[in-house]
Amino acid sequence: MSDASFLDLERLTLAYGDTPAVKDLDLSIGRGELVALLGPSGCGKTTTMRSIAGLLKPRSGKIRLDGVDITRVPANKRAVGLVFQSYALFPHLSVFENVAFGLRLKKIPKPELEKRVETGLKSVGLSKFASRKPAELSGGQQQRVALARSMVMEPKVLLLDEPLSNLDARLRLEMRTELQRVQKESGITMIFVTHDQGEALALADRIVVMLDGRIEQIGTPEEIYNAPISAFVADFVGFENVFPVEAGKLRTPQGLFAPQSPVPNGVAGLAWRPTGVHLGTGNFQGTVRGTSFAGRTREYLLDSPLGTIKAEADAGAASYEIGAAVPFSLPVENAALLSRFG
Amino acid sequence: MTSRILSTAILGAVMIFLIGPFFIIVAASLSAGETLAFPPQGLSFRWVLKVFEIESFRSSFAMSMMLAVFGTLAALLIGTPVSYALARYKLPLGETIRTIVSAPIIVPGIVVGLALLRYLVIPFGFNLTLALFMAHTALVLPYAVRVVSASMTNLRSDIEEAAVLLGCSRLGAFLRVVLPNIRGGILAAFILGFVTSFNQVPVSLFLSGPGIRTLPIDMLAYLETTYDPSVAALSALLAFMSIGIVFLAERFLGFSRYV
Numbered sequence: 001m002s003d004a005s006f007l008d009l010e011r012l013t014l015a016y017g018d019t020p021a022v023k024d025l026d027l028s029i030g031r032g033e034l035v036a037l038l039g040p041s042g043c044g045k046t047t048t049m050r051s052i053a054g055l056l057k058p059r060s061g062k063i064r065l066d067g068v069d070i071t072r073v074p075a076n077k078r079a080v081g082l083v084f085q086s087y088a089l090f091p092h093l094s095v096f097e098n099v100a101f102g103l104r105l106k107k108i109p110k111p112e113l114e115k116r117v118e119t120g121l122k123s124v125g126l127s128k129f130a131s132r133k134p135a136e137l138s139g140g141q142q143q144r145v146a147l148a149r150s151m152v153m154e155p156k157v158l159l160l161d162e163p164l165s166n167l168d169a170r171l172r173l174e175m176r177t178e179l180q181r182v183q184k185e186s187g188i189t190m191i192f193v194t195h196d197q198g199e200a201l202a203l204a205d206r207i208v209v210m211l212d213g214r215i216e217q218i219g220t221p222e223e224i225y226n227a228p229i230s231a232f233v234a235d236f237v238g239f240e241n242v243f244p245v246e247a248g249k250l251r252t253p254q255g256l257f258a259p260q261s262p263v264p265n266g267v268a269g270l271a272w273r274p275t276g277v278h279l280g281t282g283n284f285q286g287t288v289r290g291t292s293f294a295g296r297t298r299e300y301l302l303d304s305p306l307g308t309i310k311a312e313a314d315a316g317a318a319s320y321e322i323g324a325a326v327p328f329s330l331p332v333e334n335a336a337l338l339s340r341f342g
Numbered sequence: 343m344t345s346r347i348l349s350t351a352i353l354g355a356v357m358i359f360l361i362g363p364f365f366i367i368v369a370a371s372l373s374a375g376e377t378l379a380f381p382p383q384g385l386s387f388r389w390v391l392k393v394f395e396i397e398s399f400r401s402s403f404a405m406s407m408m409l410a411v412f413g414t415l416a417a418l419l420i421g422t423p424v425s426y427a428l429a430r431y432k433l434p435l436g437e438t439i440r441t442i443v444s445a446p447i448i449v450p451g452i453v454v455g456l457a458l459l460r461y462l463v464i465p466f467g468f469n470l471t472l473a474l475f476m477a478h479t480a481l482v483l484p485y486a487v488r489v490v491s492a493s494m495t496n497l498r499s500d501i502e503e504a505a506v507l508l509g510c511s512r513l514g515a516f517l518r519v520v521l522p523n524i525r526g527g528i529l530a531a532f533i534l535g536f537v538t539s540f541n542q543v544p545v546s547l548f549l550s551g552p553g554i555r556t557l558p559i560d561m562l563a564y565l566e567t568t569y570d571p572s573v574a575a576l577s578a579l580l581a582f583m584s585i586g587i588v589f590l591a592e593r594f595l596g597f598s599r600y601v
Binding site: 055088 | 498500504505508509510514
């Protein structure tokens with residue numbers, strides 16, 4: 001990770017038609033960073049990516065890459081690569097010609113071109129498939145061709161649109177490792193778009209969580225996972241019991257409730273993971289509405305004066321039947337302290 | 343069992359109805375007699391050979407060929423960009439454009455022919471060959487747009503964006519990535535358009551003049567004065583030409599995928 005800003009988005013506003021999809025976005029990405037744009041569909045992550053690629057003109061704002069303002073530079077002159085979610089391979093061309101496509105346009109001499117294509121195919125383990133057509137490859141292989149096709153162009157930034165979402169579970173792990181390896185070996189700056197927090201946490205150096213065309217939070221995977229700062233991010237990374245705080249108490253539709261220990265000042269909300277809810281003793285009383293076995297733990301759905309609480313406890317500990325009354329507490333030390341709510 | 347026999351009989355009847363005339367024509371063209379008749383009187387190739395000697399057939403064949411080739415090419419030149427635009431962009435008048443482009447198949451050929459004659463050729467002394475060319479282009483356009491559109495819908499638009507990001511201009515992406523992938527559709531549209539134009543009668547009927555006739559019109563005119571088997575011979579030759587074209591198209595393009 002580098003401190004020098006390599007790709008800068010400044011007050012970027014993007015729109016399709018009249019409704020803005022992204023509003024006044026500021027984001028700085030360092031050279032060689034692997035960044036995830038994470039958020040639900042419609043949050044503006046794909047729109048942001050398309051504008052970096054030059055496929056969408058910003059309404060206002062600036063995009064700077066490697067010290068040069070590229071806001072008005074057309075997509076075919078930007079040195080930005082994009083691996084499409086659908087791979088977008090050229091169906092009429094062989095794997096070799098797909099990878100060679102951009103190099104041919106650049107009029108790279110034949111010996112060098114062949115060498116670069118072969119190196120590119122080798123780096124994604126597809127040398128044997130050079131003469132195949134895309135339709136003769138599996139989804140995972142097609143994606144690796146798409147990756148090689150972008151990489152041989154030696155782009156300054158490589159964008160990936162939902163790189164793992166079309167793959168099955170086994171291939172997903174393989175591709176994740178592959179992407180990390182390619183990124184470490186080439187030192188290329190990579191930005192990928194995903195709606196899957198697991199992917200973002202596993203792959204990225206830094207995560208940008210987006211919602212409604214704004215950035216909710218930027219941080220390392222650890223920061224995002226352990227210390228979400230808004231109700232949305234908290235819920236997104238698994239703090240499923242989220243409460244706004246009012247006058248040092250939890251606000252619920254049923255009224256205000258004080259957790260066991262005092263709430264620090266300046267906190268707008270508190271959120272607990274199911275594992276952070278303490279079962280067996282405490283100042284709240286719940287009734288088990290549902291329960292399910294999850295291997296090492298057991299999950300509970302509790303009806304309580306605070307509303308529905310999701311809890312998860314060691315499967316080895318005391319278990320509760322449906323309908324059983326369970327005392328519980330919400331320890332503040334287990335909670336994520338939210339500085340923004342809503 | 344009875345239903346099986348019945349369905350075979352119906353199928354047989356339909357086949358005879360569709361293909362039978364072709365055999366009658368072929369048989370009649372091989373007649374050695376002086377008049378168009380079935381069954382043929384004797385067997386000879388004299389009428390087949392005579393077809394090539396009739397001057398007016400030669401010139402009207404050339405006219406039909408020219409109209410079919412250039413009319414279809416012109417229709418493709420207009421129709422391919424139209425198909426592209428209709429497939430890629432949400433045009434404000436998209437449906438209207440689609441309807442206008444399809445109109446020549448819906449409006450009866452007689453109406454089109456009469457309209458062109460009454461409002462273009464008569465008042466402005468419009469060149470007949472040019473009028474025929476325009477009419478044939480318009481008649482083939484719907485097929486061009488339909489068939490090319492069909493091959494375009496299977497093509498994802500992001501491959502063009504991929505080409506642009508690899509350095510292509512917008513036009514370059516169309517030429518390098520879109521065109522090669524719809525080539526089969528364009529060739530299929532060409533063949534369909536060619537055959538449609540070649541067989542066209544009602545419009546061409548109105549746009550004929552001294553020395554300017556398409557082959558089907560010329561054949562009709564010939565039949566009015568001369569009732570010999572040479573028309574049958576010419577019909578058989580044309581049928582074999584069509585079969586040959588479609589066979590080759592199917593063999594090399596998988597024509598039936600597009601039509």
